[in-house]
Every structure is written in C-alpha cells, then in structure tokens.
Amino acid sequence: MNAGIARTTKDTPRAEAQRERILCAAQRCFIEYGFHAASMASIAETAQMSAGLMYRYFENKSAIVLAIIERQLQEGRTQIAQLHSSSELAAALYDVFTRWQARDPSVMNAALFLEMSAEATRDPQIAAALRGSDALILSDLAGWMNRAREDGGLGLPAESVATRAFLLECFIRGLALTAVRQPDLPPGTIKDAIDSVVSRLLSP
Amino acid sequence: MNAGIARTTKDTPRAEAQRERILCAAQRCFIEYGFHAASMASIAETAQMSAGLMYRYFENKSAIVLAIIERQLQEGRTQIAQLHSSSELAAALYDVFTRWQARDPSVMNAALFLEMSAEATRDPQIAAALRGSDALILSDLAGWMNRAREDGGLGLPAESVATRAFLLECFIRGLALTAVRQPDLPPGTIKDAIDSVVSRLLSP
Amino acid sequence: MNAGIARTTKDTPRAEAQRERILCAAQRCFIEYGFHAASMASIAETAQMSAGLMYRYFENKSAIVLAIIERQLQEGRTQIAQLHSSSELAAALYDVFTRWQARDPSVMNAALFLEMSAEATRDPQIAAALRGSDALILSDLAGWMNRAREDGGLGLPAESVATRAFLLECFIRGLALTAVRQPDLPPGTIKDAIDSVVSRLLSP
C-alpha cells in the first residue's frame, strides 16, 4: 500500500492556497462540530473539494488537526504578542475577550483552545505542540515585563517577573474559559475585572 | 439540574445502583479517551455489563454524556464549596491543583471539564447545565465573601464582592487549564502564584 | 480508538461455526477473485452476514487471509499425508492432479496455493506460515521413505532420502503449477509422467 508515493510535499503557490482552503474549512468544522465529530467529508464540503483531494495536501486527518492546532497557537501567540506591545494591556485583553465571546473568527477560537488542551492529555504530538507554544508565550510576557520602559517594556524587577508572567498567563487562560462558559457576561463586569487584575499585577 | 436526562426504567434502588455503575465506568472512559472516542463497548466493559443493558438505564450515549457532565459539575461544586468553607482557601486551591495535575480521580477531572466546556458551545443542553452550575458556584463564593467573619465568612464589603468572586472563579478556571497544559509545573511556582493571588484578592 | 475492547476471543460453538462460515466464504472469494480483489463485502455477502459482523471473529482482513492460508496448508498436508500412507503414491498424485485441474473444492486450491506463495514474498507472516508447512511436509515425506517396509514405509537408505524427498516435493509443486496452467491437459500425458517420475524416484 502507499507504495512509497509522497503525496504531501508541494510548495507551489497553488498547493499553498489549497492547504489554506482546507485549513480554513477544517477550522470552521472543528469549531462547529469538534475535532472528532467533524468528518473529512464535512471539511471537504466546506472547502468545496472532494474528500480524496485533501489527501494530496495532508497525510491524514491527524495532520489536519495538528496543523489547525499549530495555526491556532500561532494566532494566539500573535494576539498575545500584540497585546503587550501596546501599553494598553487591559484594553487589549478586553477586546480579545469580547471577540472570544462573540466567536469572532479573526481570533483564535476559545472553544477550540479548550478542546485542544483536553486532547493534549491523550495525544503526545498535540501535547508537544502546546508545550512549545506555552513556553514561548510565557517568555514573551516575561521579556516584555522585564524590558526597560524606554524600550516599550514595563521595567519590572527581574525576580518578580516569573511569577507575574505566570499569573498573567493563568488569568488569560481563565478569561478564555470564562468567555466560553459565559458568552453573555455583561461587558461592565469583565472590564472591571480585567482592570483590577492588570493594575494589581503590573504595578511595581 | 438533572434537566432532560432520559431514564428508561424506574427509580428502584437497584436501578439507581446500575446507573451509578454505568456513570462511574463512563467517567473513567471519557477521561481516558474523550467523549467521542470512548465507545459504548468500552464503557460496558468497564462497567462489567453488557452493552445492551446500558440502554435500559440510559436512552443513548448522549444521555450518558449529559449525566456525566452534570455529575462532574456536582462534584466540582462540592469541591469548590468545601474550599471556602475552610479559611485556608490558598491551601485548598493548591491541593486541588496538584490533584488536577495528577489526574486524581477523586476530584473533577480537569480535561473533562475543558472538553465539556467546549461541548457546551455546540450543545444547548450542556450549555444550560453549565450556566446553572456556574451561577451557583459564583453565588456560593460571593456569599462566603460577604458573610460576616463570625459566621465563617470573610466579611468583605458587598459592593466589592461581585468582582472579587468573579475574579476568583476566573482564576480557578485558569488554574484548571494550567493544570492540564502544564502537568509538570513545579509545586513551588504554583504555590507562590496561588498565595499571591489569594492574598491580593481577599484582602479588604 | 478500539478502547481496549477485545473482539475476537470467543470459544463458543456458535462463534466457531461463524468463523467457519466466514472462512468458507473467504476461501470461495479468494479463489474466485484473488486475495486482493476479494473485498470484505464480497466475503460477507457470500457468508450471508453483514461486513461488520466479521470483525467480531477476525481482527481484520489480514487475519482472514492468514487463517485461510493456514487452513489450505493443513488441508494440503492432510492430502499429502494420506498420499504416502498408501503404497499407491502415483495413483494418489494423479487423483490430486485431476482435482486440481477441476478446481475441486474438496482439495486445496492450486491457484490459491500459487498466490499465497507469491504473497509470501512480500508478507513475512505468510512467509513464516509457509516455511513451517513446507518443513513439515518435507519431513513427513522423508520419514515415510526412510521407514521400514513392514511399517508402511519404503525402506529407502537414509542418505538418499533427503534428496528424494526434496525432489518429490519439487515435483508435486510442479504438478500444482501445471494443473493451473494446463487445466485441459489430457489424463494420459499426466498419468505417464507421474508413473515415470514415481518409479524412478522411489526405486532403490
């Protein structure tokens, strides 16, 4: 079987576009149905191509799941990175939170984030991807906190940075879960909460 | 609570025991494989009964999933309730966190918690169950914070209690997600973080 | 997936009968279409059961193929064993040959024998099964040749027995291939040929 035929190594723009189509469709399906309940057929239909064609671009469903996960992590990291590049962390968090609540497809989907976290418990590949992503986010946050104020950082003392970054990451995770579980939470509540945390957490 | 769980037979003690057997088995399977990947056959085997028999006590797999979710919520609420009944919230949080990391079956499983949260996005019944549970937990926490010190509460001012309770719930959620994503996090880090949050959050 | 459920270990008479049904059906299909072209669906239809049910009795198609192969080898060995128990080896060979030509289902099918030999080139499990069977047949033949005449043997000298047995096995293989390739070969030709070989090969 398979007979030694490589079917996934293509670098043409066309192939890249197809992969993109598939990943977008997969993302929509995974969000709508979940990783397991989303079938290759549903993804193919969403991507408006035959199911068989997808196998020219991804070795199997697992590869698509993994690609989506890495994509989401990238997006998440980008979001987070942009967060602290602004001095307005609180505002940015609020913005992200409301997008999570609204399931705005332009940001990493929160439910998918939860599902992939749970899946990491069982799938070593996913676990590895998550670990890598988490470490990067954490060091991004810590770096920003520690950097001098004139370089766009917060100028916080190095010894307190690790705990602060960890707490911030933890809080953001809590926000993600909250956005999923309380999609109707009034904006005021969340705004106050975020302001309160950010001011306490990032004050010298 | 208990909304819409279809039961096929009546409420004899025997039937109740059977249901319990099934739910315990299902919980173990769901934790090990996830909601979708766990098969009715695996649950039956774990429960040491035939697959067919399970249908006398639950209408279908969905009903079992829903029952498990409600069960986990009950357990979670019990855990949380016991948390604040003690004055040692920080210690209790630390204890729960390490159990989550270790996947101790005696506390609500964190990965299952995430998975059911994600599932709530797609299933209105599950969403309703979660909403109910969350509201109860929140009011438990707020009540405890507001209650007078001589009644085992914290005696915090009523106007700050809502935000504090919300933040605490959010932090706990963050801890759950963290326990799943960083099962190897050293105890020191988490202990410091919890202490720090609790002291800042619950000080007048 | 699979979730640790054993699905093939049954020893009830019922299960044994089902396995038998499946193997008979599989044998017919393999003969009619070949190992690869015979689909699980065709086997299921022939066995008059659903395709899914077969997986309760055999782990996968490979297991069925292997079981058929071992079955054919058993049958072949039985045939061979009965051959030399009689002093009429030539007659027996002639009888088998004509059955091979006629594709008499009561003896090991010759085409299947060829196909499984070719398959052994690629599948180590099949190769192992064949090796074992061949060794047994060879030792059966050698033993019979060497055994004393009063014990139903040929009383041939031990030092010539290995070559004679090997040549006989080789000739029998040639007959199998010939039966497949020349199903219309007139009986006279083959009778003369067999007589000639047997007399030359087994004379002291």
Place this chain on the structure above:
Amino acid sequence: MNAGIARTTKDTPRAEAQRERILCAAQRCFIEYGFHAASMASIAETAQMSAGLMYRYFENKSAIVLAIIERQLQEGRTQIAQLHSSSELAAALYDVFTRWQARDPSVMNAALFLEMSAEATRDPQIAAALRGSDALILSDLAGWMNRAREDGGLGLPAESVATRAFLLECFIRGLALTAVRQPDLPPGTIKDAIDSVVSRLLSP
C-alpha cells in the same frame, strides 16, 4: 502473442521507448508490491513520468498488466531457450534457480510468474497468453531433445520426447515454486537435485 494489447498512440520509436519505460517501471512495481497493490502512481513515479501520460500508451492498468505478463513470458521463453541451447542444461538450471532465489531482475521473476499463473485462472486473456507461451516452450524443449546430436540436440527417440519434455517443464515449474518458497535453500541441495533429475531425464 501480443494479443489484444490496446495501444493508444501509434508506433513511433519515441512511443515505443515510452512504452518500454512504463513496462520496466511496472515490472519493478509488480514484483515489489504485486499486481493489485502496485498503484498507477507508483508505476508513474518509478517511470519518472506523470500518471496521466501513461494513459497515452496504455488504455488502462489492465493493459499494462497484460503487457507485463506477455513480456515476462517472452523473457522466460528466452531464458528457457538459452538453457537448452547449451549442452549444460543442469548448470543453466542451477544458475536460473539461484537467480530466482535472489530475485535477480535480469531473469523472469518467479513470484510474478506464480501470480500471473493464478491470475490466468480468472482472466481469459491472461490464460490465453500463458497457454501460447507454454506450448512454445514445450515444443522448443521437445525439438531440442529430438534434434540430432550433430545439430546441437540430444538425439533422443521421438516417441519418448513428449513425456520427457513435459516432465522437464514440470520440473522447472517446481523449481520456480521452490525458489519462491525456499529462498534460503542451500546451493548444495538444489545442485544435487538438479543433477539427479537431468541425468535421469535426459539419458537415453
């Protein structure tokens, strides 16, 4: 020979070369994977051309299979013809046998020979091709046996030639099957066996 092979384009030298490329590639794939398991994609890759292009030279996969079979028969006949052109039949048989064991691609592949024989059971076109080839080989052998010694033949009496030729063909078939089933058979064993058969079979 060559009966019924559909060709899509005309007989330019270029086209002939392309066909040759395809057949060489197909032969390698069929040997490695078998007729059914070898995919058109694997053949195309081996032939270093696109899958689509092959359809310019062969109507479909069946046509390639048939062409390969006819090719193998040609090669086989050539091999056999060269065998008896030498006075050293035994040496030549030994040589061929070891090549079969080693799967030397320069001689007809034995496993493929078995597979196509089995396939002849199901496909009339293949059966016809085999019948033709066998008849030719047989008459070659008989002719050589009957021809006068001064003409490079064996000068055997005409009335015994048919049986002898048939037996030789049968023995060669047995050798092919043996080479496949016992690829590790020690050279000594097979050498003795061949010498023994040849001397008995070709002595006046």
Place this chain on the structure above:
DNA sequence: CATGAATGAGACTTCATTCAT
C-alpha cells in the same frame, strides 16, 4: 433482567482514471 450477536450507517482512506492547462 440480561446478554451479546447482528446490523447499517458512516468514518477514514486509496486509487484508477480524466481533463484543463
């Protein structure tokens, strides 16, 4: 009450073949 054999739908995946470029 209980079993587990049986089904049928549907999942993932492969592959011969076609066709626009």
Place this chain on the structure above:
DNA sequence: CATGAATGAAGTCTCATTCAT
C-alpha cells in the same frame, strides 16, 4: 506531448443501537 490536480467509487473498519434468546 505532458502534467498533475481533481474526482468518485470503492475498500477497510468502527460503533451506536436493536432484538431474539
């Protein structure tokens, strides 16, 4: 002449669910 993207049918296998016993 040549490509390789695309399709659709078919194949293997799983599993929730039912039902005769």
